[in-house]
Amino acid sequence: MSLSLDAKALVAIFGVSGTLHLTRPRLYQPLMPDFVPAHREVIYASGVAELACAAGLLHPRTRRLAGYAGAALLVLVFPGNVKMADDARRSRSTRFKTIAYGRLPLQLPMIRAAWRAARTTD
Template sequence: MPGSTTSARLLSGLLIGAGVAHFVAPRQFDAMVPRSLPGSPRTWTHLSGLAEIAVGAAVAHPRTRGAGALAAAGLFTAVFPANVKMAYDWRHRPAPLRAAALARLPLQVPLVLWAARLHADGSAAGPRRAPLTRRHSAPSVK
């Protein structure tokens, strides 16, 4: 399925790019970590970045694409509270920033649906394996 391969590559790139951003510019992600989580926001930023990179890698590989896409749907759902926190924290910022923060909320829906569709495509196809070959030996004649 060329369409699903392209879609998987795009989703993988999005996840890996976002994961790398957690390490390159962590402060913006630290600010999104809900205060109710234990530990340092930076720890959560790094853990979520690693999760995005790992899930992106899983989506990229045909053998793990179905499971990776399911994990992506879960990850997009799990980060929704951080987006809610960002929208709340940015309620007094200038209008363009408020709009960007609010736009992140409904954006989660198509991301989850995209990942779910890739999961369905990957699950229906099953894991891709090289065909097994049988070696027959001729019966020995004595």
């Protein structure tokens, strides 16, 4: 079975985001909650993890592991999205608020896509 459209979208999202984590880590610095240690290292590690999940989802032999890992990764980065929304709440920028609040509900379909991809058999 080939990848579903939502899983293909997830591969693209992980690929772009993972690349940005590695090439422009400063974009993600403001999302880091204070309780997370070693911000820069965690940003790089999450970028590597996103790229690994994207690559793993593409191959049937690694799709199960990559799908479950991708779902877990999305759950683990959720506090950063919540922090971004909280920061946006205090901002005057409507654009920032729209982006920050818009990201929160998108996590659920992304987690669902990763979970479904893990459960597909080829």
